[in-house]
Amino acid sequence: MKAFIGTFVNKIDAKGRISVPAPFRAALQAKNLSSVAVYPALTGPCIEGCGLDRIEAMVEAMPDEPIPGVDEDAIAHLIFASARELPFDGGGRIVLPSEVLEKAGLTDQGAFIGKGRTFQIWNPPALQAAQAEMFSRAMAERQALVKARQGVD
Amino acid sequence: MKAFIGTFVNKIDAKGRISVPAPFRAALQAKNLSSVAVYPALTGPCIEGCGLDRIEAMVEAMPDEPIPGVDEDAIAHLIFASARELPFDGGGRIVLPSEVLEKAGLTDQGAFIGKGRTFQIWNPPALQAAQAEMFSRAMAERQALVKARQGVD
DNA sequence: TTCAATCCCATTGACGCCCATAAAATCCCA
DNA sequence: TGGGATTTTATGGGCGTCAATGGGATTGAA
Numbered sequence: 272m273k274a275f276i277g278t279f280v281n282k283i284d285a286k287g288r289i290s291v292p293a294p295f296r297a298a299l300q301a302k303n304l305s306s307v308a309v310y311p312a313l314t315g316p317c318i319e320g321c322g323l324d325r326i327e328a329m330v331e332a333m334p335d336e337p338i339p340g341v342d343e344d345a346i347a348h349l350i351f352a353s354a355r356e357l358p359f360d361g362g363g364r365i366v367l368p369s370e371v372l373e374k375a376g377l378t379d380q381g382a383f384i385g386k387g388r389t390f391q392i393w394n395p396p397a398l399q400a401a402q403a404e405m406f407s408r409a410m411a412e413r414q415a416l417v418k419a420r421q422g423v424d
Numbered sequence: 425m426k427a428f429i430g431t432f433v434n435k436i437d438a439k440g441r442i443s444v445p446a447p448f449r450a451a452l453q454a455k456n457l458s459s460v461a462v463y464p465a466l467t468g469p470c471i472e473g474c475g476l477d478r479i480e481a482m483v484e485a486m487p488d489e490p491i492p493g494v495d496e497d498a499i500a501h502l503i504f505a506s507a508r509e510l511p512f513d514g515g516g517r518i519v520l521p522s523e524v525l526e527k528a529g530l531t532d533q534g535a536f537i538g539k540g541r542t543f544q545i546w547n548p549p550a551l552q553a554a555q556a557e558m559f560s561r562a563m564a565e566r567q568a569l570v571k572a573r574q575g576v577d
Numbered sequence: 578t579t580c581a582a583t584c585c586c587a588t589t590g591a592c593g594c595c596c597a598t599a600a601a602a603t604c605c606c607a
Numbered sequence: 608t609g610g611g612a613t614t615t616t617a618t619g620g621g622c623g624t625c626a627a628t629g630g631g632a633t634t635g636a637a
């Protein structure tokens with residue numbers, strides 16, 4: 272299975288269109304998909320996306336009961352209601368709806384981040400900040416480890 | 425199987441008509457359906473809808489899937505008795521009967537939200553509130569998970 | 578005859594689809 | 608191996624179609 276790998280920064284034009292990176296498109300077309308599903312990420316101020324097949328697999332996996340449990344209902348709600356199907360145009364672009372743009376703070380550029388089975392779309396500066404924060408946290412933990420080993424406080 | 429995915433807010437006119445979102449219509453027409461079945465949702469103050477085929481599937485599934493703690497007769501009553509078939513008009517709209525409008529507190533706008541196999545119609549402000557509550561609950565559970573993993577209280 | 582429900586038509590505004598251009602990567606051949 | 612040619616990408620813009628919505632006309636029942 273082809274995975275989403277790499278980082279690609281593309282422009283967002285006046286119509287809200289952005290080119291899906293060719294490698295991502297290839298991964299999707301290998302599954303005969305001509306659209307992506309996007310939804311707000313729970314882990315940060317960005318958009319998460321994947322093939323529509325992944326969403327439909329989640330639908331199939333949900334229990335089909337007349338009265339859903341409260342948790343199941345909430346999950347279905349948060350996932351399916353907030354997802355949007357975005358088909359490619361002839362040039363391999365998708366149109367990001369305004370709510371999506373706002374949610375991720377996107378304006379003139381979008382950074383596609385491969386995450387394996389899924390990908391994310393970030394506002395480039397926000398991505399920088401998030402990555403810097405992740406890096407410094409990793410360094411802080413390393414420092415703490417070193418100090419602990421030395422018995423220093 | 426095409427699923428109901430996404431959120432679409434449409435107007436309700438003076439005649440009680442509302443356009444069913446084109447993607448939802450497409451999912452129904454893929455099954456040769458030209459109407460929807462709606463009934464009061466048991467999980468919240470909104471209307472739930474699906475294709476007639478699903479209602480029939482629920483009828484057949486009832487005896488085989490007893491639901492713990494809930495009287496099946498009550499379910500049958502709540503769903504089947506209050507379900508209504510609403511055919512599309514030429515423009516892809518349905519007419520929401522007054523009881524339905526009242527039940528969901530609908531006035532001038534209706535928000536269609538996809539839930540996979542079914543969809544719901546909400547009063548937009550009520551939807552906002554419900555979503556905020558579900559979201560914070562999901563985040564709280566996520567926090568609990570993280571803390572548990574760290575052994576922090 | 579009046580009210581209500583259904584059907585049909587008109588508008589408009591957004592969206593999908595198409596083509597055009599430019600840059601970059603790849604290929605090919607000398 | 609180098610330079611030119613060709614293909615693939617990324618991006619911009621225009622146009623046609625369809626979806627969403629409003630308003631009337633027609634039918635049927637009280």
